[in-house]
Amino acid sequence: MQRMDRNALAARVARDIPEGAYVNLGIGAPTMVANFLPKDKDIFLQSENGLLGMGPAPEPEDIDWELINAGKQPVTILPGGSYFHHGDSFAMMRGGHIDICVLGAFQVSIHGDLANWHTGAPDAIPAVGGAMDLAIGARDVFVMMDLLTKSGESKLVRQCTYPLTGLACVSRVYTDVAIFDVGPDGAHVIEMVEGMTLDTLRALTGLELTEA
Amino acid sequence: MQRMDRNALAARVARDIPEGAYVNLGIGAPTMVANFLPKDKDIFLQSENGLLGMGPAPEPEDIDWELINAGKQPVTILPGGSYFHHGDSFAMMRGGHIDICVLGAFQVSIHGDLANWHTGAPDAIPAVGGAMDLAIGARDVFVMMDLLTKSGESKLVRQCTYPLTGLACVSRVYTDVAIFDVGPDGAHVIEMVEGMTLDTLRALTGLELTEA
């Protein structure tokens, strides 16, 4: 079985982003999706700290610390890009103007509940940032994650046990071994890596999965 | 008795506007206050259709119909002025950033209730514009009006009978014969034209007026 590494997964997510889409890529692995978007198509990347039309990382000599993404990495702006304040930026998000948001997750439920901001550890200092706004704002929320934790527990679950980021907000989950649609009807497998079977996925997740 | 005409009244209101004030002048007579503001002082006129730093009327050859005030008259913009959209404009107003608003009125109550948008006539087509926002937004609302209607009824009243624009929002009323402070403690006379007396004012208004 050929598990997808992060690059392969990012490339796979990129394939589902159509030309003309307004897209927010979350901090971490989702940021890598940008590397695989077709250069000859107009896809509009938003960064919630006030930038639309985000371009690739700058050359080291062009780094400008007043031109960063939400992960505080230096970026560039494309011709046709624009700057705006946080009020307008989150209006874009909350108002449903962003087509696709790609996020990481600790857990996703089969109905699309998302947990990606807090481990629930009692001594953790919580930090939420824009996670909850991104989760409920975009028209489609894609999650990128490994299917299993390091200790082998499924992160696709019947019901999240970690503190929630948003309810019923995720529409698709891209994992290293399969891709799932989630929602009111539960989870459906829409793609598997070579060598993976539905039965194996059921065994790994403990869920009654069906193919879409 | 020397009743103040509209120009004299506008000049009198202008004297109470300090340098540095952010001011909105309502449609009609209040607009004339601008003519009496000292030219050597910075007083900031806002027009709720999206202009701060409004200047005087243009020369006829300089009229630009995309540079008008809320009364749809051509105006100019001073160096240091700015344009903004209606959301920001009414945030200025509703958020308490305007120091003084000068409005006309049908009636003002001794407690500062304002009626200036609707005569209450059953067949009237109502139109409110920004009146209700101006009434409750500015820190101080000044009203300019004749004390009496053409038929001799006082427009300063115990309780408004016309439909209200805002509750307890007016702080000062400038009339052709006297100036009143109004508020929780009722109406107090702070100035009278020469020849006017407190007793005459009481008789004209039917109110138990006191001097401030």
Add this chain to the structure above:
Amino acid sequence: MINKIVASMAEAVADMQDGASIMISGFGDAGAPAELIEAVIAQGATDLTIISNNAGAGETGIAALMRANRVRKVICSFPRQAASHHFDARYRAGEVELELVPQGNLAARIQAAGAGLGAIFTPTGYGTMLAQGKETREIDGRHYVLEYPIHADFALVKARAADRWGNLVYRKVARNFGPIMAMAAKTTIVQVAEIVELGALDPETIVTPGIFVDRVVAMQPAPTV
């Protein structure tokens, strides 16, 4: 390549359906998309709900929609004015419904729609007949009225210049309701005096980012980009 520029006013409004709700920018003539409104009249959609500051004056713009009897309802702050005879006649005849909204609440409700808020407590109108029947609440000693967002199927907006991604800049007080309506409608259609190359608008000074704009049409034949 994404190109939001369409060739004609007619094409820009071709999919307007009967019963649509339409936000229309403008305060007086400043910022009023008169040519787009003409195109709507020619296109034929009727039974419309118009959301705008006014209900039309004179013979063009919203007044022409009124004259053509295409409007079922108006949501506005200032319908009655010197030359609003077409609205006045329809209203007195009971042919058009009026929802009168204080101008700042109109702006705030449009903004709430654009920003995805469910409702807002606003102080404007409290204690007046325009708040009758509405939920109110005292918060920190001040009284507020609960007002709901105003969404629309379309926004018709006038701006000064646009690029093919739909980024907009405006001119003077013609800006007025344009930026907030562009954010609140499902489909935003903009008429502009000038179409510029992508990148010609300074990213610091774009007022409406292209994300809020669906179609752009030049007021006169403009160079293709």
Add this chain to the structure above:
Amino acid sequence: MINKIVASMAEAVADMQDGASIMISGFGDAGAPAELIEAVIAQGATDLTIISNNAGAGETGIAALMRANRVRKVICSFPRQAASHHFDARYRAGEVELELVPQGNLAARIQAAGAGLGAIFTPTGYGTMLAQGKETREIDGRHYVLEYPIHADFALVKARAADRWGNLVYRKVARNFGPIMAMAAKTTIVQVAEIVELGALDPETIVTPGIFVDRVVAMQPAPTV
């Protein structure tokens, strides 16, 4: 003549009182008014409530306020980060209270304060522990949480340029919270890289009109205007 330009950072913050609430612009270092914060530390005000996206990282800015133990409460979206050790230590020691707010709700609540709204129904956070104990409501089939405005005594903001009336323009994503915080505080104090003549800023491109600004101070000695 109104001149909002003050001569020094120290003068700009001279009246900051103990117990003040202070909005501080910035996302990461971009837009963070580090020099004004230094001036607050030198000025001595304590028992402060800080409203900002972060709770400080490294040794400067909000982190320096934390280290100096001047902060009673933080209202922010993202306190914990790689170098937030000063906040972390104070928080774990119970010396600083934290109100954690989703970033978009933080922005919306600041905007509500600036715009004079009494409260807003926002969808963000519904069903999560950050909405626990808060009023919720279903509106048109969607769930919302009632959130209240965040006001402040002071806003400390960084901008690119200002004139003597306090009109501001920003630079790139350093804009972030600056414009909305300037609208929400009783007293807004701005540090700028450049002071320009009145009229030098294009009225079309001013981001923050001077009405929202009380004091401006240049980051280096700037020409008097």
